[in-house]
Amino acid sequence: MAMNFKVLKDQESVATYTADVLRKQFNNNPTTIAGIHLSHEFAPVLDELKKDVDRHAVDFSQINVLDYDNNRSFYHALGVPEGQIYELSFDDDAENLISEKIKTKENKGKLITQVCSITHEGKTDVSVRNGLMKAREVFLVITGSDKKEAVQKLYQENGKTSYEPADLKTHRMVNVILDEAAAEGLPDDVREYFTYRFA
Template identity: 70%
Template sequence: MAMNFKVLENEHDVAVYTADILRKQFNNNPTTIAGFHLAKESAPVLDKLKKNVDRHAVDFSQVNILDYDDKKSYFSALGVPESQVYNVSFGEDTESFIKDKMKTKENKGKLITQVLSMDSHGKLDISVKQGLFSAREVILVVTGHDKKEVVHKLYEENGQSSFEPSDLKAHRMVNVVLDKAAAEGLPEDVKQYFTARFA
C-alpha cells in the first residue's frame, strides 16, 4: 500500500510527466491493458501522450484500452486497433469486463494501469472498489487551485469516510501527480519534500 505524491510546477509539466510514464509503460509492456478517465482534468495528458508517441514510436497493436471518456478516435489515431478500445462506465467491474472481453498471454487479462482525475468535490466517476482496485498501478492527475481542498482531504483521511478517493490508500500503488496549485492542499513539509524530489 503506497500513495506517492509528485508535485510539479504547473499543468503543462503534469501533462508531460504523466504522458511520459504512460508512453514508457506501453513501450515496456506492449500488451498493456490501461484505463483512461481524465474528463475532469484540465492538464492535457492525452495531447502530450500523442506528441510523445510521435517522437518515440510505440507498437499499440496488442494494447487494450478501457475508455471511460469516449475518446475512441483519439486512441485509434494513437495506433490502438479500434476493436481493442472499449467503452466502460462508472460501475463497471473491470476484472469481469476484462475476463469477458480481452485476454493477452503475458498479462493474463490483468489491468495494468488506470489513469484518472477527480473534480473539485473529489468525485472520481470510477468505482474505487470495482474499477480501480484490480489495477496494478493507479495514476491520479490533479491540477488547479480549485482542487487543493480535495488534495488536503485525500492526504489527511484514512479511507474510512464517505470521501471515496481516500479509499485509494488501500491500493498497492497510487501515484498522485499534481501541480503546485493543487499541492497547496498538502502540509507544507510534505509539499516541499515532494516538490524537491520531483523538481
C-alpha cells in the same frame, strides 16, 4: 500503503510527465491493459501523449484501452486497433470486462494501469471498487487551485471513511501527480518535500 505524491510546476509539466509514464508503460509492456479517464482534468495529458508517441514510436497492436471518456477516435489514431478500445461507464466492473473480452495468454487478463482525475469535490471518474482497486498501478492526475481542498481531504483521510478516493490508500501503488496549485492542499512540509524531491 501510503500514496506517493509528485508535485510539479504546472498543468503542462503534469501533462508531460503523465504522458511520458504512459508511453513508457505501453512501450515496455506491449500487452498493457490501461484505463484512462481524465474528463475532470485540464492538464492536456492526451495531447502530450500524442506528441510523445510521434517522437518515440510505440507498437499499439496488442494494447487494450478502457476508455471512460469516449475518446475512441483518439486511441484509434494513436494506433490502438478498433476492437481493443472498450468504452466503460463509472460503475462498470473493469475486471469482468477484461475477463470476458480481453484476457489472453499474453496479457494474462491483468489491468496494469489506471489513469484518472478527480472533481473539485474529490470524486473520481471511475469507481474505486470496480475499477481502480483492480489495477496494478494507479495514477491520480490533479491540477488547479480549485482542487486543493480535495487534495487536502485525500491526504488527511485514513482510507476508512465514506470519502471514496481515500480508500485508495489501501492500494499497493498509487501515484498522485499534482501541480503546485493543487498541492496547496498538502501540509507545507509535505508539499515542500515532494516538490524538492521530485523537482
